[in-house]
Amino acid sequence: MPVRNYTYYDYTLSLCPQCLKRIDAKIVFENDKVYMLKRCPDHGSSKVLIADDIDYYKNIRNYNKPSETPYKFNTKTDYGCPYDCGLCPDHEQHSCLTVVEVTDRCNLTCPTCYAGSSPTYGRHRTLEEVKKMLDTIVLNEKEPDVVQISGGEPTLHPQFFEILTYAKSLPIRHLMLNTNGIKIAKDKDFVKQLKSFTPDFEIYLQFDSFDNEVLQELRGADLNEVRKQAIENLNEFNISTTLVVTLQKGLNDHEIGKIITYAIQQKCVRGVTFQPTQIAGRLENFNPQTDRMTLTEVRRKILEQTSIFNPDDLLPVPCNPDALVMGYALKLDDQVFPLTRYINPNDLLDNSKNTIIYEQDEQLKGKMIELFSTGNSVEVAEENLKSIMCCLPNIDAPHLGYDNLFRIIIMQFIDAYNFDVRAIKKSCVHIVDKDYKIIPFETMNLFYRDDKKERLEELRSQIKF
Secondary structure: OOOOOOEEEEEEEEEOOOOOOEEEEEEEEEOOEEEEEEEEOOOEEEEEEEEOOHHHHHHHHHHOOOOOOOOOOOOOOOOOOOOOOOOOOOOOOOOOEEEEEOEOEOOOOOOOOOOOOEOOOOOEOOHHHHHHHHHHHHHHHOOOOEEEEEOOOHHHOOOHHHHHHHHHHOOOOEEEEEEOOHHHHHOHHHHHHHHOOOOOEEEEEEOOOOOHHHHHHHHOOOOHHHHHHHHHHHHHHOOOEEEEEEEOOOOOHHHHHHHHHHHHOOOOEEEEEEEEOOOOOOOOOOOOOOOOOOHHHHHHHHHHHOOOOOHHHOEEOOOOOOOEEEEEEEEEOOEEEEHHHHOOHHHHOOOOOOOOOHHHOHHHHHHHHHHOOOOOOHHHHHHHHHOOHHHOOOOOHHHOOHHHEEEEEEEOOOOOOOOOHHHHHOOOEEEEOOOOOEEEHHHHHHHHOOOOHHHHHHHHHOOOO
């Protein structure tokens, strides 16, 4: 009998990348890779690479956990995912990290910007608007895990420090500032003032490359010296910092290992977050068939380009295992120890041959799920780590401090091409929009920005009840 050239694995709902209508999709294995196949009645068939590691993709289902929902939903479920965001009661995950865009304005015009920010675009939110956005998060979450002040470039806001002061007055566990670092590099007094908002405050710093040609393509400016000066200033005041790397295939993916090595050497840097480019915003020349970089490819390149990590060190995050990978490491003197390597049950039993595997150790598994949550700041992770120090050989727990922890995250944002309703329902990175609704990051860029809402209403009008 005829045989297909792929192996059918699963079914989901996706979107037509052209008209954004909801359509059926198949997940298949072909040539050691994972693809999504779908067909729109109006625009025909499409095929997109989902992962280049079948074993890892199959394993992510083992990392699902019961959903944690917000205390309050803001919209009804009328049209079905993803046309009801706000969050609707059908969403399966609360906000581990909520973004507040305090301004549309930016001192850069990045070609990769999903929000279309620029020096002339849009406006600053008023202080009262920003306060209401922050209040909305607290109303939904009671004690929000992580809130990120973003933009545009938030440091341009004329009431920037008033915003931070108000945010710190709320029961927010961890506050982040998402910035391109220009103000931090140029104004040391500004950095000194940022220090006053610690602890539970972190800089989320763009750091895409050491090559100015790459930075020109990604950010439209020569920023190498700016980023290095920003790090120098942050090191001086020891303000916790995460380097955020937007990855574009064939452009800066060869620098992954170099960036991790550099980050580990910086006193202030607590980790690196890698974000493969999402097809949104100004990204017009991106070919989804040839230029897409998957989460599994980033994970593989981390393993290839560093001598620090092995496959068991970089695990799916239970909040949303389709889209997030995380690994913790300990920095002790001039050495780095990946945490998961040292809690392998084989290590606990003196490397004796046995049949025990991680998934069968329910107590250890539970502690790891608690640790690997995007809702955890590094400080929270420190406390969780102390509870499993008995599992780590030759490490004196009392000397473990905040400065000893280092975190790797891979965060893959879904777009219209690789849209998978299962992952969208588990999305835990959200944005407060102008109508004070909580929107998953991915659907915000597809449907809920000002220039997208007209298309959303057209799609809603076509749905029959």
